[in-house]
Amino acid sequence: KAKNLGKNDYMLFSPEMYVNAGEELLLENDLRQALKKEELELEYQGQINANTGAIIGVEALVRWNHPEKGRLSPGTFIPLAEKTGLIVPIGDWIIRQACRQHHLWKESGLPPIKISVNLSAQQFLNQSFTASVAATLQETGMPPEFLEFEITESMAMDFNYAEKALHELKKLGIRISIDDFGTGYSSLYYLKRFDIDALKIDKSFIDDLSGDKNDAELINTMIVLADNLGLGVIGEGVETREQLDELVRLGCHTIQGYYFMKPMSGDDLRCGYYDLIRSVFEKK
Numbered sequence: 639k640a641k642n643l644g645k646n647d648y649m650l651f652s653p654e655m656y657v658n659a660g661e662e663l664l665l666e667n668d669l670r671q672a673l674k675k676e677e678l679e680l681e682y683q684g685q686i687n688a689n690t691g692a693i694i695g696v697e698a699l700v701r702w703n704h705p706e707k708g709r710l711s712p713g714t715f716i717p718l719a720e721k722t723g724l725i726v727p728i729g730d731w732i733i734r735q736a737c738r739q740h741h742l743w744k745e746s747g748l749p750p751i752k753i754s755v756n757l758s759a760q761q762f763l764n765q766s767f768t769a770s771v772a773a774t775l776q777e778t779g780m781p782p783e784f785l786e787f788e789i790t791e792s793m794a795m796d797f798n799y800a801e802k803a804l805h806e807l808k809k810l811g812i813r814i815s816i817d818d819f820g821t822g823y824s825s826l827y828y829l830k831r832f833d834i835d836a837l838k839i840d841k842s843f844i845d846d847l848s849g850d851k852n853d854a855e856l857i858n859t860m861i862v863l864a865d866n867l868g869l870g871v872i873g874e875g876v877e878t879r880e881q882l883d884e885l886v887r888l889g890c891h892t893i894q895g896y897y898f899m900k901p902m903s904g905d906d907l908r909c910g911y912y913d914l915i916r917s918v919f920e921k922k
């Protein structure tokens with residue numbers, strides 16, 4: 639049942655989630671302090687070209703090292719951050735941290751790596767969002783072509799707001815991808831109207847790929863759509879060889895998932911980079 643809900647609804651069903659309002663208030667207070675106390679951390683998961691084995695980019699995924707509760711996944715606190723408006727300062731920090739990490743990797747001699755950052759609607763629709771992003775690019779020296787923002791279909795569908803924000807972000811040179819593609823609104827008009835770079839096929843389609851014939855048909859349709867519109871396409875949540883082979887057969891060559899790589903810290907990625915490349919190459 640929970641699987642059918644939008645990404646922003648999963649908080650209600652997560653087992654790690656606070657169960658009552660009192661506890662939620664406590665967690666909210668902790669979250670207010672989390673930035674200042676440097677408890678948030680980004681992990682990075684590779685996006686792999688299945689033909690060459692090259693790491694074409696990484697997605698930044700936020701974690702919260704809570705002093706008592708331990709390491710919390712975004713599903714337990716991003717909805718709370720969104721509800722309280724804390725997502726605005728937290729989101730700014732996430733973008734800045736991703737840009738800093740790009741610089742650190744480059745400094746340590748790695749080839750420049752594209753970083754994708756997830757956006758929440760409240761961030762994206764905030765009047766000062768694009769100005770703040772522009773300032774962060776300046777401040778960190780981040781080349782914009784190595785930054786990508788992941789938005790959802792519902793964010794893109796809100797034409798009144800999305801139009802201005804997307805136009806400004808593209809003018810800055812930032813890439814835009816549609817996350818969880820296929821799970822949101824059914825109108826595809828926004829794909830024509832906006833300058834989108836890539837579609838990320840949601841994990842739910844890929845999960846049943848080996849068993850369900852219809853999922854292969856749906857994925858095939860998404861890939862043809864992306865090709866016809868000149869968009870990139872990424873298969874997300876790929877866990878098995880079978881899923882990988884099927885996606886490649888269907889024409890999706892960019893793959894993100896545990897099969898190739900789990901999310902890891904920026905330091906682990908830096909230290910293990912060439913071992914990672916080797917292991918990915920052997921698995922491809």
Ligand code: C2E
Nearest residue numbers: 699700711712713716732756757758875876877895896897
């Ligand atoms: P998403 O953007 O769709 O990110 C993909 C999620 O799938 C991540 O979960 C990732 O760890 C997980 N994943 C990747 N490959 C596999 C796989 O092969 N198998 C399985 N079972 N899972 C896989 P995570 O890190 O828990 O993030 C969950 C969601 O939280 C994200 O979904 C995104 O919507 C949100 N999120 C994460 N980081 C941020 C952030 O910095 N800002 C905002 N606004 N949202 C974020």
Ligand code: MG
Nearest residue numbers: 697756788817
């Ligand atoms: Mg994402």
Ligand code: MG
Nearest residue numbers: 645756788817
């Ligand atoms: Mg997302």
Ligand code: MG
Nearest residue numbers: 817818838874
């Ligand atoms: Mg996704």
